[in-house]
Amino acid sequence: MPRYDARRIESKWQSYWDDHHTFFTSNTPPEGAQGKLYVLDMFPYPSGSGLHVGHPEGYTATDIVCRYNRMKGKHVLHPMGWDAFGLPAEQHAINTGTHPRETTYANIDTFRRQLKMLGFSYDWSRELSTTDEDYYRWTQWIFLQLYDTWYDPDFEWTGPDGVKRTGKGRPISELPIPQSEKGAEATRRYQDAHRLAYQSEAPVNWCPALGTVLANEEVTAEGKSDRGDHPVERRKLRQWMLRITAYAERLLTELDDLDWTESIKLLQRNWIGKSLGAEVDFYVGDSTDLETQSTEFKPWQKARAEIGFPDHPGDLVLRVYTTRPDTLYGATYMVVAPEHPIVDHITTNEQRVKVDTYRDIVSRKSDLDRTDLAKQKTGVFTGAHAINPVNGQPIPIWIADYVLMSYGTGAIMAVPAHDERDLEFARTFELPITAVVMPPDMEHDEPIGFVGEGTAINSEQYNGLPTVEFKRKITDDLAAGGLGKLATNYRLRDWLFSRQRYWGEPFPLWHELDADGKPTGLTRPVAADELPVTLPDMEEFKPKGTPDPPLSWAPDEWLYATAEDGTRLMRETNSMPQWAGSCWYYLRFADNKNSETFIDPEVEKYWLPVDLYIGGAEHAVLHLLYSRFWHKVLFDRGYVSTPEPFQKLVNQGMILGENNEKMSKSRGNVVNPDDVVSQYGADSLRLYEMFMGPLEQVKPWQMSGVEGVYRFLGRVWRMIVDERAEDVTLSDTVQELDLNDEQQRVLHKTIKAVTEDIEKLSFNTAISRMMEFTNVFTQANVRPKFAMEQLVLLLSPFAPHLAEELWEVLGHSQTLAYNPWPEYDESMLVENEVEVPVQVNGKVRAKIRVPVDANPQAMQEIAEASEDVKQQIEGKQIVKVIAVPGRMVNFVVKV
RNA sequence: GCCGAAGUGGCGGAAUUGGCAGACGCGCCGGAUUCAAAAUCCGGUUCCUGUAACGGGAGUGAGGGUUCGAGUCCCUCCUUCGGCACCA
Numbered sequence: 001m002p003r004y005d006a007r008r009i010e011s012k013w014q015s016y017w018d019d020h021h022t023f024f025t026s027n028t029p030p031e032g033a034q035g036k037l038y039v040l041d042m043f044p045y046p047s048g049s050g051l052h053v054g055h056p057e058g059y060t061a062t063d064i065v066c067r068y069n070r071m072k073g074k075h076v077l078h079p080m081g082w083d084a085f086g087l088p089a090e091q092h093a094i095n096t097g098t099h100p101r102e103t104t105y106a107n108i109d110t111f112r113r114q115l116k117m118l119g120f121s122y123d124w125s126r127e128l129s130t131t132d133e134d135y136y137r138w139t140q141w142i143f144l145q146l147y148d149t150w151y152d153p154d155f156e157w158t159g160p161d162g163v164k165r166t167g168k169g170r171p172i173s174e175l176p177i178p179q180s181e182k183g184a185e186a187t188r189r190y191q192d193a194h195r196l197a198y199q200s201e202a203p204v205n206w207c208p209a210l211g212t213v214l215a216n217e218e219v220t221a222e223g224k225s226d227r228g229d230h231p232v233e234r235r236k237l238r239q240w241m242l243r244i245t246a247y248a249e250r251l252l253t254e255l256d257d258l259d260w261t262e263s264i265k266l267l268q269r270n271w272i273g274k275s276l277g278a279e280v281d282f283y284v285g286d287s288t289d290l291e292t293q294s295t296e297f298k299p300w301q302k303a304r305a306e307i308g309f310p311d312h313p314g315d316l317v318l319r320v321y322t323t324r325p326d327t328l329y330g331a332t333y334m335v336v337a338p339e340h341p342i343v344d345h346i347t348t349n350e351q352r353v354k355v356d357t358y359r360d361i362v363s364r365k366s367d368l369d370r371t372d373l374a375k376q377k378t379g380v381f382t383g384a385h386a387i388n389p390v391n392g393q394p395i396p397i398w399i400a401d402y403v404l405m406s407y408g409t410g411a412i413m414a415v416p417a418h419d420e421r422d423l424e425f426a427r428t429f430e431l432p433i434t435a436v437v438m439p440p441d442m443e444h445d446e447p448i449g450f451v452g453e454g455t456a457i458n459s460e461q462y463n464g465l466p467t468v469e470f471k472r473k474i475t476d477d478l479a480a481g482g483l484g485k486l487a488t489n490y491r492l493r494d495w496l497f498s499r500q501r502y503w504g505e506p507f508p509l510w511h512e513l514d515a516d517g518k519p520t521g522l523t524r525p526v527a528a529d530e531l532p533v534t535l536p537d538m539e540e541f542k543p544k545g546t547p548d549p550p551l552s553w554a555p556d557e558w559l560y561a562t563a564e565d566g567t568r569l570m571r572e573t574n575s576m577p578q579w580a581g582s583c584w585y586y587l588r589f590a591d592n593k594n595s596e597t598f599i600d601p602e603v604e605k606y607w608l609p610v611d612l613y614i615g616g617a618e619h620a621v622l623h624l625l626y627s628r629f630w631h632k633v634l635f636d637r638g639y640v641s642t643p644e645p646f647q648k649l650v651n652q653g654m655i656l657g658e659n660n661e662k663m664s665k666s667r668g669n670v671v672n673p674d675d676v677v678s679q680y681g682a683d684s685l686r687l688y689e690m691f692m693g694p695l696e697q698v699k700p701w702q703m704s705g706v707e708g709v710y711r712f713l714g715r716v717w718r719m720i721v722d723e724r725a726e727d728v729t730l731s732d733t734v735q736e737l738d739l740n741d742e743q744q745r746v747l748h749k750t751i752k753a754v755t756e757d758i759e760k761l762s763f764n765t766a767i768s769r770m771m772e773f774t775n776v777f778t779q780a781n782v783r784p785k786f787a788m789e790q791l792v793l794l795l796s797p798f799a800p801h802l803a804e805e806l807w808e809v810l811g812h813s814q815t816l817a818y819n820p821w822p823e824y825d826e827s828m829l830v831e832n833e834v835e836v837p838v839q840v841n842g843k844v845r846a847k848i849r850v851p852v853d854a855n856p857q858a859m860q861e862i863a864e865a866s867e868d869v870k871q872q873i874e875g876k877q878i879v880k881v882i883a884v885p886g887r888m889v890n891f892v893v894k895v
Numbered sequence: 896g897c898c899g900a901a902g903u904g905g906c907g908g909a910a911u912u913g914g915c916a917g918a919c920g921c922g923c924c925g926g927a928u929u930c931a932a933a934a935u936c937c938g939g940u941u942c943c944u945g946u947a948a949c950g951g952g953a954g955u956g957a958g959g960g961u962u963c964g965a966g967u968c969c970c971u972c973c974u975u976c977g978g979c980a981c982c983a
Contacts, residue, residue, distance in 0.1 A: 304948095323982095422983080884914060
């Protein structure tokens with residue numbers, strides 16, 4: 001009694017694929033290949049809890065695409081690997097004393113076993129882990145490329161893709177050194193200040209609980225760590241930064257040609273946050289005596305008209321950034337960020353204590369406290385005044401924490417009448433409010449508090465100008481006077497790239513030490529042929545609650561060295577963030593065994609870019625932005641031939657628990673794929689995950705749904721296999737028959753629908769079509785063998801184990817993985833006659849059968865001849881008749 | 896608050912260019928098979944309403960609009976989910 005036995009079938013075919021290297025993929029295309037296709041999953045972090053049902057969702061989708069395309073003759077690259085550095089393994093190590101390497105590789109074994117159990121057609125010979133020394137050797141190497149690169153924003157060039165660009169990452173050796181930076185050390189420091197990887201002493205997000213610094217992106221809006229939800233505080237620490245902001249414009253514009261959904265592109269655009277405006281200089285002077293200031297102001301203004309707008313404003317000039325230069329006449333006070341260096345120069349003695357106290361309080365505030373919108377605005381007057389360049393009016397300078405040092409120039413001109421935040425501040429501190437924009441709709445809007453575009457008022461010679469025109473004009477006028485210029489700003493910040501943890505890639509860098517063993521601030525890279533810098537073996541890597549990284553207490557022989565020139569060296573002891581390894585893994589998959597280079601240029605040209613990339617939407621910003629950034633640097637340096645790594649991107653929707661909530665241990669609604677497979681088999685799990693609904697949609701799990709697709713697979717099994725026989729043999733109801741017209745039509749309709757649905761990644765509807773096919777053919781007493789074979793082929797990307805088994809039952813001795821995909825014949829789809837509805841005033845009143853190609857006139861005649869229709873329109877005046885061929889007839893009548 | 900996505904039966908979800916709303920599956924109801932059950936097979940299943948067969952009406956978050964005809968297009972609003980959050 002061979003019933004559908006998923007367990008037997010699945011292990012049989014998994015062994016077959018392994019033994020026959022069915023999915024081994026060579027880097028040279030097989031003869032007759034119809035082009036290449038690189039299909040990539042976002043590789044998983046191999047956590048201790050194993051695979052959850054969210055993983056197979058995307059993986060099944062890509063697997064279907066790959067299996068389908070192999071049958072279409074494509075040369076398909078489909079690899080899998082592990083994003084295995086990171087905090088959880090290290091936390092586990094701290095808790096249990098097991099080395100993270102052991103935990104990591106044990107977890108990888110579990111993940112690999114689980115993925116193999118699901119029958120994915122990966123080329124396992126390309127497997128890699130970011131923790132492999134052979135892998136992170138190249139991660140370090142790429143870091144050194146970043147370290148060796150500066151961004152020249154004015155460089156014009158044409159890339160290998162034939163596109164002309166302005167701005168390029170160039171070797172640091174090509175950086176022009178200004179005359180003022182003479183001398184070897186000065187030159188090195190100047191270079192260091194321009195590298196894409198640089199050190200910075202800046203306020204960073206320090207998380208005491210995790211013992212590490214976090215990137216802005218890893219801190220939630222609530223000021224907690226993204227991982228673990230621990231409090232995060234601000235500290236000033238030396239850190240490694242990557243100058244991603246240099247690439248902001250290209251990261252923005254080169255999104256346009258990608259085949260990503262607009263909403264994901266929008267997320268990235270918003271994250272980059274480009275804004276256009278102007279920088280404007282306000283004269284402050286070194287005296288708080290307003291009269292003295294005004295006597296100084298005129299000469300300063302005159303000088304500026306001659307020298308133009310300088311790169312640096314000078315100590316006693318306040319430079320602001322504004323997107324609304326047209327509101328300059330409404331600026332009634334200035335605000336600078338508490339950290340702004342000018343505060344030291346301009347604060348008056350009377351205000352000094354208040355200012356210092358305020359700055360002190362702010363410096364200890366967490367980001368949460370600073371950004372809490374509910375709270376009142378705070379700030380302190382510095383005692384100083386700036387002079388409005390357009391009208392010579394002195395206006396007070398305040399410091400307030402609602403202005404951020406890290407955006408624009410760290411200073412603003414406050415226009416309370418036309419900015420909500422400035423208005424709130426002005427009302428709190430009773431500062432004057434001057435309206436300078438008249439709203440177009442005075443019925444509904446008052447000038448004060450109006451932030452839209454309108455017409456200028458109270459702006460002297462500019463009065464009456466519409467906002468847009470005013471902006472352009474005043475920006476030109478300011479530029480002519482050397483007082484301002486057009487400026488662009490990005491919300492995107494440089495990427496904080498160092499972490500104070502053990503389980504990550506070490507930086508391939510040395511710090512030079514002076515005679516006292518103190519770092520001089522100068523660094524030198526580890527030579528490429530000395531890579532990788534491997535992690536030292538350490539027993540104790542628990543953070544000590546201080547920002548000293550665990551590697552700082554590594555053994556001395558790892559930590560120190562003496563250079564050939566006699567300089568004492570100490571290793572960089574920070575490690576790289578988890579993002580590093582995932583930034584370029586898609587490149588290594590194409591050439592994972594190469595020991596000469598991270599990827600062979602010819603191989604790169606062949607496989608890249610990734611044609612389809614599927615993964616969770618949680619990586620819509622960070623991973624994808626970081627990866628694109630690295631890729632562009634490699635592109636500029638000539639190591640890759642395409643400007644973008646991922647041509648098409650699809651984000652699968654999250655799978656919720658049966659109670660419609662996020663799956664989590666605490667909610668007790670986690671579904672374990674192992675359990676599903678042992679009860680129903682991998683094919684059922686795969687099929688169900690695809691049948692649930694559209695790939696990109698969030699959808700709840702339903703165990704009864706798995707039952708449903710399992711029954712469907714059973715029906716397919718019984719349609720082909722003789723269940724009453726002793727062995728697995730073809731049912732005698734399957735015979736060498738010609739298909740009748742109806743069967744022919746159903747078959748070709750199914751092939752067409754399934755093919756098109758796979759192309760659209762609309763797997764749920766593809767499965768429905770196969771169910772309909774099965775419903776039709778199970779009702780026949782005898783079934784044409786050809787139709788059964790075609791169905792098996794259609795089903796094979798979805799339920800590959802069952803399909804292989806049935807393919808064998810149908811008399812084939814070889815895997816169907818490379819069998820040509822079924823083709824449909826459009827002429828088989830046409831029916832001679834169709835049933836169409838007849839509407840009267842838009843309501844369906846009858847149905848008639850008409851020839852498919854009947855013209856409107858003929859359709860109307862057939863309709864009018866029908867008894868049902870006659871009844872409906874009898875005694876009514878026909879105003880109009882609309883007939884759409886093959887669709888419907890509508891009588892518009894008057895009673 | 897701003898930006899984005901989405902609201903269709905008891906449930907998951909289908910519906911070319913606007914053209915028979917509810918494909919397919921789950922669940923439920925009825926039947927066959929069985930000593931009985933499981934499994935399987937067949938039929939029914941949007942709601943309301945009258946009925947012998949068979950009708951009638953309403954219906955895609957709410958309200959307007961365009962159209963012979965709207966789940967689909969336009970306007971206003973509501974709800975849910977995702978992202979951002981003093982970015983000047």
